[in-house]
Amino acid sequence: MSEKTLIDVNALMQAIPYARYLGITVDQRGNEITTVLHFSQHLIGNPVLPALHGGAIGAFLETTAIAQLAFEFAAGDASAAALPKPIGLTIDYLRSGRPMDTYGRAEITKQGRRVATVRAEAWQDDRSRPIATAHGHFLLQAADDAPAS
Amino acid sequence: MSNPDFTPEHIAMMKDLLIEHVPHAKAIGMTVEDAKRGEAWLSVPYSEKLIGNPETGVIHGGVITSLLDNACGIAVQLALAERQSIATLDLRIDYMKPATPKLGLMAHTHCYKVTKNIAFVRGTAYHTDEDDPIAACVGTFMLAANRAIPVPVAAEAIKILARNKDSAA
Numbered sequence: 567m568s569e570k571t572l573i574d575v576n577a578l579m580q581a582i583p584y585a586r587y588l589g590i591t592v593d594q595r596g597n598e599i600t601t602v603l604h605f606s607q608h609l610i611g612n613p614v615l616p617a618l619h620g621g622a623i624g625a626f627l628e629t630t631a632i633a634q635l636a637f638e639f640a641a642g643d644a645s646a647a648a649l650p651k652p653i654g655l656t657i658d659y660l661r662s663g664r665p666m667d668t669y670g671r672a673e674i675t676k677q678g679r680r681v682a683t684v685r686a687e688a689w690q691d692d693r694s695r696p697i698a699t700a701h702g703h704f705l706l707q708a709a710d711d712a713p714a715s
Numbered sequence: 716m717s718n719p720d721f722t723p724e725h726i727a728m729m730k731d732l733l734i735e736h737v738p739h740a741k742a743i744g745m746t747v748e749d750a751k752r753g754e755a756w757l758s759v760p761y762s763e764k765l766i767g768n769p770e771t772g773v774i775h776g777g778v779i780t781s782l783l784d785n786a787c788g789i790a791v792q793l794a795l796a797e798r799q800s801i802a803t804l805d806l807r808i809d810y811m812k813p814a815t816p817k818l819g820l821m822a823h824t825h826c827y828k829v830t831k832n833i834a835f836v837r838g839t840a841y842h843t844d845e846d847d848p849i850a851a852c853v854g855t856f857m858l859a860a861n862r863a864i865p866v867p868v869a870a871e872a873i874k875i876l877a878r879n880k881d882s883a884a
Contacts, residue, residue, distance in 0.1 A: 583766040584775035608742035611785075619739035620803040621784040625777020649768065652776045656807040 575599055575637045579629065581645075588622060590629050599637050601630040601670040603688070610665065618663030618697075623688060627700040628655055630670035631684040635704055638674060639682075648707050650682065655702035663697045666690055675701075682706055726750055733789050740785050743778065753794035753826040757786040760819045772816035776850075779820065779840050780808055783852045786824040787836040791856045794826035794834060799859050801834065806854040814849050818842045824852075832858055 576592040579585045579601075589604035603609070603626040611619025635650045672686035682704050687696045730747045734740050743765060749756040759765070759782050767775025784806055791801050814820060823845055824838030834856040839848040 581769055582775065583764050583769060584777060585767075587764040588777070608738050610738040611740070613736060613738060619737065619781060619784070620788075620806070621777070621781025622739050624780035624784060624806065624808075625775065628777050628780065645770070651813070652808075652810050654807065654809045655776070655780070656805060657780075657803075658805045659803045662802065 572597065573637065573640050575633050578636055578640070578645075578649075579633055582629075582649075584625070585629050588625060588629075590626060592633055594637075599633060599671075601626070601633055601672075603668040603670065605666050605668070612662070615662055616665050618665070618668070620657075620659055623659070623663050623668070623698045624655070624657045624700070626668060626670055627657060627672075627686045627688055627698060628652055628702070630686045630688070631655075631672045631700070631702055631704065634672035634674060634684060634686070635682055635706070639677070639706065650704035650706050653681065653703040653705050655700055657698055657700045659698050661695065661697045663688075664690060668697065669693075677706075680706055733792075737785065739781065743781060745782065745785060747789065748821070750789070750793055753790055755786050755789040755793060755822075755824050757782060757789065757822045757824075758819055761817050768813075771813070774814040774816075774820065776808075776810055779810070779814070779822075779850045780806070782820055782822045783808060783824065783838055783840055783850065784854070786822040787826075787838055787852065787854045788856065790824040790826040790836050790838070791829075791834040794829050795858070801856045801858055804833070804855040804857050806852060808850055808852045810850045811848050815842060820849070821845075829858070834858060 579592050589606050591602050593600045609618050609622045610616050632649055668688050668690055670688045672684050674682055674684050676683040685701045687699045689696045729750055733747050734745055744760050746758050748758050765774050765778045822840045826834050826836045828835040837853045840850040841848050
């Protein structure tokens, strides 16, 4: 990892229209990244509480996992087209997401040749109190692999 | 699609009720297409801002997550006998194939079991043919999840159901 040229994951994420629409940026410090879901009114799912939409949180965790995979495995010529694709994602909703910025971190638990297993978590003001966690499998797009899409 | 629980007028009413009060659902253009007791059909139109892969134009997986999560929640609300607030406990999504660019998404969800505390839901996302799914999901929802007054949509939907039942009796 230390010998590798780090890619600009934030730039990569900004190339994805939906990540931009949700308001996701990537904060890159050395060899670590934290994703940020900037609060905005259109992320609200329950205006009474108010709480973030579960789908928005799910999409954020998925993007966090993809960002981590891209950060660790993408080569210098990383383009949004070669991003890993989700195969399955399980989201556990632990607390309601309050109307404020949300942070995300992901950890690759196993990387195979074709599939990687990733865990991700999202929190707001206290990292020890995550609002949601997810684990998922992602299809890695090897150069010799014809993409399905 | 004929169903015993809702007339087209009721469904037209539900479209507003179930989506208008959910900013995120409204923002990505979600619409209730059809509904019956414990089941919901929702759509999201194709839009540039929902793209996950700028080179192929394929919609982001997160959009499918939002659609299925919301459609599951609505199916649960439509399965409940009385007014309750609900919260997603977990949601598992399997992605079978990428969405086809330029095509809108549909989701059909079914709340097949309600217990005292938990509701169980499953659903699929597709373009036009439910037997050719883009993604499938299973989820669980906690009932009476928080102390806040439930979003009025659930209560309204139940009222519609009750009214419809009375008129059918």
